[in-house]
Amino acid sequence: MLDMEEFLVLRDLFNQGLSISEIARKTCHSRVTVRKYIHSQIPPTPEKRSKRPGKLDDYKEYIDQRLQEYPLTAARIYREIQEQGFEGKYTIVKDYVREVRPKVGVPAVYRFETKPGVQAQVDWAECGYIDIDGSHRKLYCFTMVLGYSRMRYAEFTLRIDVHTLIECHLHAFHYFGGYPQEILYDNMKQIVLKRAPKSSDSDWNSKFADFFTHYGFVPRLCRPYRPQTKGKIENTVGFVKRDFFMGGKFSSFSDLNSQLQGWLSRVNSTVHGTTYEIPRDRFEEESLHLQHIDQALPYHNVREETRKVSRDAYVSYLGNRYSVPYRFAGRTCVLQISDTSFSVVVDSEKVCTHEILPGRGRVSRKKDHFEGLLSEILKQNSTQGARASCVLKFDDPDVEHRSLAVYDSFVEGEKR
Incomplete structure (x- = not known):
């Protein structure tokens, strides 16, 4: 098909009086083509090509x-x-x-970069609800990202108390093999009870203060209502939700965290959108500047809850019942709870330990907790029976003792 310029050239040559054969020789078009366009009153229009189906x-x-x-x-x-x-x-x-995707504008911010091993950022985000063990419970996601390498760690939890927070930190420290000089946080009550203008002067949660003092890292608090202060972790939280959690299919709570670990392995081995480098490659440099977890003494993270031992020698925890040595029935005890087990303490004495059962309505019974109970009950019953079989004795009535002379005097009086 001729374009507009070629069409006008043919018409111009024809208007100059050239024959069709002469126009064909000058323009190298066939006479059929020349004849077609010099008699046409409508300029040529390009035919639309049929669109080839795309792969997407x-x-x-x-x-x-x-x-x-x-x-x-x-x-x-x-x-x-x-x-x-x-x-x-x-x-x-x-x-x-x-x-x-809808276009959403955002205000510009200044990006703050840190040196290797200097800072990590932490956040805890709500992720809706989950049905587990027959109950509807809130689901939370703990995330930590190293500032230099962008190496990420995350896990889902069902609690947001300070003991769970510490447990998540310990998991992250072991995942990285160490921890940085300082960690940046929101002003959450698990971290700080009352914030001061200078974050180091703040009133810290005592249990968390014991934790960061043990490992020697410095907690930093971001400015209130300024999420961009810790933009690295804010982006990580959103990334976990969009790239992993939303629309995913999970068979259980443990499967959720298991799949999350696989996702972490993949994203930590993929080019980061800000640094344009692979986090795991940059982590090789940053790991040399971290405080190694093995250099510090293990931290024992224990949560305590008070219970009363029932008359049949059991305590209740998360909908399940656990046996206690029968001699402590009716006593008040303290449960010292770790990640997978708990100990029962009575008057500073650790009396037993149980593995935490999954689900609800289950019973953990240890036979040695009831050894001697039956014989003691039988002994008590026999003692009570012996007491019940005692012979009932009646007291003799009081009778006045008189001499026979008194009765003789009564007889003589009647004869008269």
């Missing part, structure tokens, strides 16, 4: 639906459609997600 076309409806349900990342979408058979490149998916 079959997946666009699925992508649109997923983005309407959750603000997922392009990387997450790419993994999902790969499982459905998509064979295209990631850039196609990224460009399409950028095109269809």
Whole structure:
């Protein structure tokens, strides 16, 4: 097909009086083509080519639906459609997600970078609810990110008390093999009870103060209502939700955390969007500057709760019953609870230890807790029986003792 310029050239030559054969020789077009266009009153219009089906076309409806349900990342979408058979490149998916995702403007901030081993950032976020052991419970996500390498750690929890917070820190320290000089936090009550203008002068939670004093790192508090102060962890929390949690399928709470560990291995081995380097590669340098976890004494993180031992020698914890030596029935005790077990303490004496049972309505009974109880009950019953079989004795009535002369005097009086 001729373009507009060629069409006008043919018409101009024809208007100059040239024959069709002469125009064909000058323009190298066939006489049929020349004859067609010099007699046409309508300029040529390019025919629209039929659009070839793209590799992403079959997946666009699925992508649109997923983005309407959750603000997922392009990387997450790419993994999902790969499982459905998509064979295209990631850039196609990224460009399409950028095109269809709603545009949201954000205020500019100044990015603060830290040196290796200097700082980590921590956050705890709510992630909705979970049905577990027949109850509807809140779900939380603990996250920690190292400031220099962007190496991430995360785990889901069912509690947000200070003991769980410390336990999550210990898990993160072992995951990294160490801990930095300082850690940046929100103003959460598990960390600080009353914030001072200078964070080091704040009134710290006593249990958490014992923890950071033990390991020697410095807690820092971000400015209130300034989430960008710890933007690295804020981005990590959102990334965990969008790239892992939202729309995921999990069979149990343990499966949720198990899949999360696999996700961490993948994202820590993928190029980071800010540094354009792989976190695990940068971590090789940062790990040399961390305080090694093995250099500090182990920290015993124990949560305590008060219970009363029942008359049948059991205590209750999380809907399950656990036996206690029978001699402590009716006594008040303290449960010292760790991650997977707890100890029962009565008057500073540790009387027994139990592994925490999953589920509800279950019983953990140890036979040695009841040894001697039956014989003691039988002994008590026999003693009570002996007391009940005693012979009842009656006291003799008081009788006045008189001499026979008194009675003789009564007889003589009657004869008269």
